[in-house]
Amino acid sequence: MLEHHVNHALVTLLSDFGDRDVYVAVMKGVIAQVNPKLQVVDLMHQVPAQDIAVARFCLINAYPYFPQGTVHLAVVDPGVGSQRKAIAVKFAGGFLVGPDNGIFSGVLAQNPAITSVELTNPQYWRTSQPSKTFHGRDIFAPVAAHLASGVSIQQLGQEIDPRSLVKLNVKQCNQTKTAVTGCIQYIDHFGNLVSNIPESYVQAKKWCVQISGVMIPGCETYSDVPFGDAIALVGSHGWVEIAVNGGNAHLQMHINFYDRLEVLFLHKNQNALA
Template sequence: MYTNQINQQPLVTLLSDFGDRDVYVGIMKGIIAQINRRLTVVDLTHQIGPQDIKAARFCLMNAYPYFPVGTVHVAVVDPGVGSKRRAIAVEFAQGFLVGPDNGIFSGVLSQSPATCAVELTNLNYWRTPQPSKTFHGRDIFAPIGANLASGVSLKQLGQEIDPASLVKLDIGECKQTTTGVVGCIQYIDNFGNLVSNIPGSYVQGKTWCVQAAGLSILGCETYSDVNVGEIIALVGSHGWVEIAINRGNANLQLQLDWQEPLQVMLT
């Protein structure tokens, strides 16, 4: 049974491309603990490919609905670190987003729009007024996230900005046609499954197939609906139409990449 956690200490989630070989993630957790050691920190993933903002966008979009209202999501995939790109914090219905203004939050905000956004200009809430040019996760985003989760108001953290000005990552749109839906691949997961930007609601209760890589791939419900090694289309747990191979790797076998086109045909 789910219970309402809103009155408990807020959570902080971390997402990055830092991996687990180096100490960067541990350092960010140390900074959070210095500010408030009672905060619970959840690692969403630190295995995003280096500088892969589009993958980070998808993973955060896929994860945020499963956290209590008020959760602070700190996401650091930041190829523009140290440049003039904005450091931001955003409030939306489910909580807060903290990180670089590079489109990493555009997936979440496409589903739950921002209600307020600030550029992080108040140095009092940074770890240091002279942050590293290469590690804003440590010097800006981790302390901001910890302060937000500890009750500091968003507007204390910097200059309010228009949410409409936030960078959006263009992944392409899915479009309905007379025979189905045209879309593209928006994410490739660890199993090599090719996740499209076509919502599963388009195919619910229908007979359908996906056309991609010169193939017509039958739409089914589970991986085991086809033999081992066969290609299948289905709606994944994330709610999007995907192409997979039963116990195989569709990405390697089909050689399809991010933003490659595909089409759902309703039959």
Template sequence: MSSLVTLLSDFGDRDVYVAVMKGVIAQINPQLRTVDLIHHIPAQNIAVARFCLMNACPYFPPGTVHLAVVDPGVGSQRRAIAVEFAGGFLVGPDNGIFSGVLAESPAIAAVELTNPKYWRTPQPSKTFHGRDIFAPVAAHLASGVALQQLGREIDLASLIKLNIQQCNVTNTGVRGCIQYIDHFGNLVSNIPESCVQSQKWCVQISGVRIPGGETYTDVALGEAIALVGSHGWVEIAINGGNANLQMGINVSDELEVLFL
């Protein structure tokens, strides 16, 4: 067991919500360490949360508990779950937020969080399951409580998956879409590095053809470049600029890698 809990949310840093979850974790076990992945997910954007969690999880020790709360369905009939996978545990709503991680490392077991013994209160808030269910469950898991004690087992095939557009190989290259825009305005596609290895290629998007390269400085300042980012996906960037703002391209916009 790692005794480490990561936190991801759309709570931002203007309110006390993140600190409250950390306080709940510390009340249960003050020896646990917490790491903030990101709390500036666009409000209620499960797809962006899925991407960020998927790209962060591989860098943590086995047994880490990943607490993710982007939960537009809080208080509804959506399930609160905990999932075991090869890298550790996932705790949060069953709304597709974990589907990226589980596509890379399939679930081993999952439970619906139905045992109030491991909640902060048997009468949780209808609007803050992060505080009353998910944070305490994450703390108990990281302290050694068995997954099966947290609630009833659920069929792994029933876990919600987001309907994310897949990239597709064509006669001329690979078609995909933009799945994430980072802090620098880089446009991250859903086309993995494996699709362009050992190829000469460029990207076409919104009627513009962008050369493929290896570093941002392969083009002059202010010019666009397509390359494989550190996360392993083809991305579009502006050397010294912001591709999102300068090109007017957004999440879900389609693009194509063309082989030369």
């Protein structure tokens, strides 16, 4: 075990491992073996299996709320054991550790990489012969712990050009004079359907959402419609979402990830249901 450093930063943990198996606990155990004083915060472990786009979205919405220097460890890794790189990235808010598969491309679009390295130094791995199927345990978790304990990112491996990092090809929203077309990019615990249309498109406008042949009024709060009715609004995350007041939009409307929707701009006196 390497000597602990005095710096004790936070480590956040995001994965698609769920809570039925011991994988998350094993990664926390590895982190504690490196430095038991580190605080680990679970962001989420219910990312749909191998869905890098959802993981990317969750990171975008979580990282701004953590202190400077936080190490964000994310393991949604369908390419584990392949030629995809294992990386660590330094950016203005802290560090990112995980696979180079686009999972960090949302964060880095907002806060560009300062330094990025491929994790080629086995001194900071759990073992010099890591599992072909569990880099989260054998590479990413120990590296994150060492980073959070004060190890320099340059010590972790070979520096690589940040421009070479994989960018995830996510669906973009498209605007015309009368509408914005997008898709559902996330479904939260309450069944709210979060689109990829940011708040800026609907600010100071009257609008509604059309999806699966249904017109839904754009409002400000859930209680702006009767109990049980569908509503479109901007959620706390800053994206247009569809909800049901007191209900579950995902279950009631049978709308799923990546389904298409359209925000329609209305005249001041025009009714969304007209």
